[in-house]
Amino acid sequence: MSTQIPKQTEKADETAAETESEAPSKGDERRAEKRRRADEQRRQREAEEAERAAADENTVELRVFRYDPDVEGKQEPRFDTFHVPFTKGMTVLDALMYSRDTYDSSLTFRHSCRQAVCGSDAMFVNGGQKLACKTQIDELEEPIRVEPLPHAEVTKDLVVDLEHFYDQMEAVEPYFQTNEYPDGELEEQRQTRENREKIKMSTRCIWCSACMSSCNIAAGDNEYLGPAAINKAYRFAMDEREGEDVKQKRLEIIEQEHGVWRCQTQFSCTEVCPKDIPLTEHIQELKREAVKNNLKFW
Amino acid sequence: MHEHDVVVVGAGGAGLRAAIAAQEEGADVAIVSKLHPVRSHTGAAEGGINAALRDGDSWEDHAYDTMKGSDYLGDAPAVEALCKESPEEVIQLEHWGMPFSREEDGRVSQRPFGGLSFPRTTYAGAETGHQMLHTMYEQVVKRGITVYDEWHVMDLAVTDEEDPADRTCHGVVAYDIQRGEVDGFRASGGVILATGGMGQVFDHTTNAVANTGDGVAMAYRAGVPMEDMEFIQFHPTTLPSTGVLISEGVRGEGGILYNEKGERFMFEHGYANNDGELASRDVVSRAELTEVNEGRGIEDEYVHLDMRHLGEERILDRLENILHLAEDFEGADGLTEPMPVKPGQHYAMGGIETNEHGETAIDGLYAAGECACVSVHGGNRLGGNALPELIVFGKRAGHHAAGKEMGEPEIPTGKSGDWEPAEYEFEVAVGTVGDRGPAAADGGAVASDAEGLLEAEIERARERVEDLLARKGRNHAEIRSKVQKTMTANVNVFREEEGLKQSLSDLREAREAYTDVAVSDPSRTFNTDLIHTMETRNVLDIAEALTMGALARREFRGAHWRKERQERDDENWLKHTLVSWNDGEPELWYKPAILEGEAKTYEPKVRSY
Numbered sequence: 001m002s003t004q005i006p007k008q009t010e011k012a013d014e015t016a017a018e019t020e021s022e023a024p025s026k027g028d029e030r031r032a033e034k035r036r037r038a039d040e041q042r043r044q045r046e047a048e049e050a051e052r053a054a055a056d057e058n059t060v061e062l063r064v065f066r067y068d069p070d071v072e073g074k075q076e077p078r079f080d081t082f083h084v085p086f087t088k089g090m091t092v093l094d095a096l097m098y099s100r101d102t103y104d105s106s107l108t109f110r111h112s113c114r115q116a117v118c119g120s121d122a123m124f125v126n127g128g129q130k131l132a133c134k135t136q137i138d139e140l141e142e143p144i145r146v147e148p149l150p151h152a153e154v155t156k157d158l159v160v161d162l163e164h165f166y167d168q169m170e171a172v173e174p175y176f177q178t179n180e181y182p183d184g185e186l187e188e189q190r191q192t193r194e195n196r197e198k199i200k201m202s203t204r205c206i207w208c209s210a211c212m213s214s215c216n217i218a219a220g221d222n223e224y225l226g227p228a229a230i231n232k233a234y235r236f237a238m239d240e241r242e243g244e245d246v247k248q249k250r251l252e253i254i255e256q257e258h259g260v261w262r263c264q265t266q267f268s269c270t271e272v273c274p275k276d277i278p279l280t281e282h283i284q285e286l287k288r289e290a291v292k293n294n295l296k297f298w
Numbered sequence: 299m300h301e302h303d304v305v306v307v308g309a310g311g312a313g314l315r316a317a318i319a320a321q322e323e324g325a326d327v328a329i330v331s332k333l334h335p336v337r338s339h340t341g342a343a344e345g346g347i348n349a350a351l352r353d354g355d356s357w358e359d360h361a362y363d364t365m366k367g368s369d370y371l372g373d374a375p376a377v378e379a380l381c382k383e384s385p386e387e388v389i390q391l392e393h394w395g396m397p398f399s400r401e402e403d404g405r406v407s408q409r410p411f412g413g414l415s416f417p418r419t420t421y422a423g424a425e426t427g428h429q430m431l432h433t434m435y436e437q438v439v440k441r442g443i444t445v446y447d448e449w450h451v452m453d454l455a456v457t458d459e460e461d462p463a464d465r466t467c468h469g470v471v472a473y474d475i476q477r478g479e480v481d482g483f484r485a486s487g488g489v490i491l492a493t494g495g496m497g498q499v500f501d502h503t504t505n506a507v508a509n510t511g512d513g514v515a516m517a518y519r520a521g522v523p524m525e526d527m528e529f530i531q532f533h534p535t536t537l538p539s540t541g542v543l544i545s546e547g548v549r550g551e552g553g554i555l556y557n558e559k560g561e562r563f564m565f566e567h568g569y570a571n572n573d574g575e576l577a578s579r580d581v582v583s584r585a586e587l588t589e590v591n592e593g594r595g596i597e598d599e600y601v602h603l604d605m606r607h608l609g610e611e612r613i614l615d616r617l618e619n620i621l622h623l624a625e626d627f628e629g630a631d632g633l634t635e636p637m638p639v640k641p642g643q644h645y646a647m648g649g650i651e652t653n654e655h656g657e658t659a660i661d662g663l664y665a666a667g668e669c670a671c672v673s674v675h676g677g678n679r680l681g682g683n684a685l686p687e688l689i690v691f692g693k694r695a696g697h698h699a700a701g702k703e704m705g706e707p708e709i710p711t712g713k714s715g716d717w718e719p720a721e722y723e724f725e726v727a728v729g730t731v732g733d734r735g736p737a738a739a740d741g742g743a744v745a746s747d748a749e750g751l752l753e754a755e756i757e758r759a760r761e762r763v764e765d766l767l768a769r770k771g772r773n774h775a776e777i778r779s780k781v782q783k784t785m786t787a788n789v790n791v792f793r794e795e796e797g798l799k800q801s802l803s804d805l806r807e808a809r810e811a812y813t814d815v816a817v818s819d820p821s822r823t824f825n826t827d828l829i830h831t832m833e834t835r836n837v838l839d840i841a842e843a844l845t846m847g848a849l850a851r852r853e854f855r856g857a858h859w860r861k862e863r864q865e866r867d868d869e870n871w872l873k874h875t876l877v878s879w880n881d882g883e884p885e886l887w888y889k890p891a892i893l894e895g896e897a898k899t900y901e902p903k904v905r906s907y
């Protein structure tokens with residue numbers, strides 16, 4: 001299923017209708033029973049929470065996208081509402097963790113580092129691609145809508161399938177290549193400070209895929225390498241420690257049909273990147289390099 | 299069932315280096331990791347990698363600093379291996395393209411770090427770990443090493459002989475998080491555990507949510523002792539709501555700590571009259587907690603770190619990344635207000651007992667990285683010494699598992715060398731609670747051959763999953779939170795007899811509660827409720843062993859402080875603490891620290907800087 005969910009999918013939940021199947025196994029029965037219980041608990045919880053919210057001003061309201069292909073009653077996408085007590089410094093990730101640990105342990109999202117380095121928790125918050133752990137609650141309008149990244153297959157709740165993103169990242173030969181190393185055993189390759197500065201921003205990518213999700217071109221052309229992969233190519237193509245011959249090869253890769261020329265400089269990737277990488281600029285620079293390069297041969 | 303020569307569990311710095319090394323030796327290697335490699339917590343390291351690269355520096359000096367920093371609980375053969383091999387490993391990273399910071403002449407930059415006699419901390423801006431992790435993952439992609447990502451390893455497939463020294467590890471069983479299936483990974487050469495830290499044992503930590511010490515707990519239940527678990531490093535300046543680390547740099551530049559009354563307590567309350575805010579990590583952490591405990595904390599929780607007086611220009615120039623951290627993760631503006639900070643768990647010096655080749659007491663089972671205790675950090679880790687450990691010992695474990703001849707190790711594992719039983723009587727029961735039942739997943743399966751063993755383990759793991767999904771009971775989150783709270787309250791930088799005993803009895807209750815645990819999400823797809831429930835079992839095992847060690851060790855060494863005896867006691871405690879699971883009846887024992895190295899014998903000296 002896709003992540004483009006129109007607003008009106010928020011609907012009152014129905015009790016999971018028990019479908020009669022032939023001779024359900026004991027485990028199936030238990031699980032069905034569990035689902036029924038979970039549904040009931042959810043209704044109860046939402047009522048309690050709403051009451052608490054009314055009594056206590058200082059809570060935030062979250063509307064969180066829910067979907068699970070595997071669980072009856074969650075196969076139809078819906079939004080669940082959670083009321084979370086606000087504390088100073090609270091991030092969207094904190095609020096999600098609170099909701100999960102307090103109200104509904106089946107609420108699912110990727111997260112690990114909580115400090116914007118692992119790139120696990122990019123999601124669609126109030127209509128924009130954000131890292132949940134790096135987004136302060138008090139900067140958002142309520143109710144806060146939390147959805148999975150657009151333009152990706154939803155696995156469950158806020159989790160999307162990243163295989164395609166990884167494939168694109170790995171399609172640009174994303175590893176250092178050189179034909180020459182210094183002679184001395186313990187000797188490093190030299191790199192100027194200027195050159196290191198030039199590639200610095202491009203090396204900060206945390207593979208969160210926010211840029212890919214924000215890009216209209218990527219949405220329309222599934223084979224488009226996308227901003228993050230092109231940025232990865234930039235990181236190596238501009239590194240003076242790789243030789244000219246390697247750079248040639250790199251330019252050929254990003255010049256292919258679904259490479260840099262697809263970019264229409266809409267800057268959406270640059271706007272959402274949580275690491276402030278000037279993606280559009282990097283893509284533009286590679287375009288110029290490619291042109292220069294072709295000129296050499298003409 | 300999947301089959302490989304070498305199976306590496308975990309894809310942080312240690313796991314990636316181990317996999318590359320095993321492949322260099324010609325092995326067919328696979329990585330199994332619950333996170334995609336680039337999500338590993340190695341990416342969070344900022345400061346740098348210690349390596350004696352330059353004229354005027356030497357591996358011997360690095361070894362001396364490390365031994366002194368360890369408070370003489372490091373094992374010299376491991377420390378010397380670390381310091382000797384770190385330079386070539388750092389240069390290897392550079393040859394793989396790692397974007398280190400550079401000097402005017404184009405060579406990699408190094409900076410000074412606490413406890414080092416030479417500026418040998420090699421770095422890449424404030425993101426050394428991120429660059430190291432990505433550089434090594436690039437090499438894994440280049441080499442086409444198989445990665446099974448988002449597979450949670452549940453347990454090891456280890457034979458069931460009476461004596462752990464006779465057991466063999468034949469592989470692991472894992473749960474495919476995306477698809478909800480259990481499968482086995484058979485390893486004919488060896489399994490290398492590289493599962494990282496265990497910060498989730500505490501409720502406030504700089505570690506990731508995924509750092510639940512799984513590898514340590516798995517190896518422990520299979521019969522490998524946990525070593526020196528009581529040695530936990532706490533960092534004095536972490537943000538209260540998330541645990542995100544604010545580096546020493548702020549205090550280095552002149553940042554000041556204040557309590558609620560606006561007192562500069564490091565001086566005004568006499569914690570460190572000379573060094574003030576720049577005293578060592580444990581001294582500052584204890585001072586902050588004392589302020590809070592005596593009612594002078596802000597909101598009874600934290601203190602203030604103020605850098606406003608440094609002026610906007612200087613802050614922007616040298617501490618810009620701190621401004622972002624405080625703003626993004628705490629909503630605080632370091633230019634106009636003081637930043638709230640409190641101590642947080644940061645690093646585990648202890649872990650799976652190994653020798654300098656990464657071998658454990660069980661044949662075919664290796665460990666490297668933060669989950670292992672080889673031991674290079676002893677009682678206290680120096681900043682910048684964990685990252686080199688990942689690459690030096692990751693590589694060694696990878697080579698050995700792939701069959702490389704590496705000579706006789708000098709560090710004994712298990713009860714093969716000198717050892718002595720602990721005399722300590724714990725008043726609270728520890729270990730298995732009553733009838734374990736499948737939810738708890740203890741003990742090993744019995745089978746005659748490797749293939750049969752794997753099959754039996756897979757079956758047991760499946761039953762465990764089915765049972766957790768089907769049964770009614772309580773949610774793991776309340777149990778985990780109880781463990782974390784008591785550990786933070788009682789086994790932190792302050793450790794006293796009563797508190798430690800309290801913790802042990804709270805942990806007992808938590809263990810009892812866990813026999814009743816259940817997963818409420820019935821899904822087969824990305825069931826994080828199930829994963830977290832299994833992790834909580836690991837957190838419990840580790841918390842218990844850690845507290846046992848802390849109770850028994852009545853001295854002040856490195857990061858371990860005891861109210862009852864506030865000084866180092868070399869006469870009785872120049873030895874490692876080990877805890878063996880013993881099929882459910884934990885046993886505490888000791889083995890001597892090895893202070894004789896190749897370069898010299900490291901005579902214990904007073905640790906003052």
Ligand SMILES: Cc1cc2nc3c(=O)[nH]c(=O)nc-3n(C[C@H](O)[C@H](O)[C@H](O)COP(=O)(O)OP(=O)(O)OC[C@H]3O[C@@H](n4cnc5c(N)ncnc54)[C@H](O)[C@@H]3O)c2cc1C
Nearest residue numbers: 308309310311312332333340345346451494667668684685
């Ligand atoms: C904020 C911070 C800053 C630091 N700064 C420095 C520094 O400047 N210098 C320094 O030397 N050290 C530093 N350290 C310490 C150092 O970064 C860590 O000790 C080190 O990165 C740990 O690496 P690792 O490979 O052992 O584990 P990790 O990088 O944590 O990787 C663990 C891997 O194991 C996998 N895993 C875990 N459990 C399972 C399971 N059950 N099944 C499958 N896979 C599993 C995970 O998916 C992950 O891939 C810092 C630590 C922190 C937290």
Ligand code: SF4
Nearest residue numbers: 205206208209211273
């Ligand atoms: S370029 Fe930025 S937005 Fe894109 S994946 Fe990397 S960090 Fe995320």
Ligand code: FES
Nearest residue numbers: 113114118119133
């Ligand atoms: S949790 Fe790691 S980037 Fe947000």
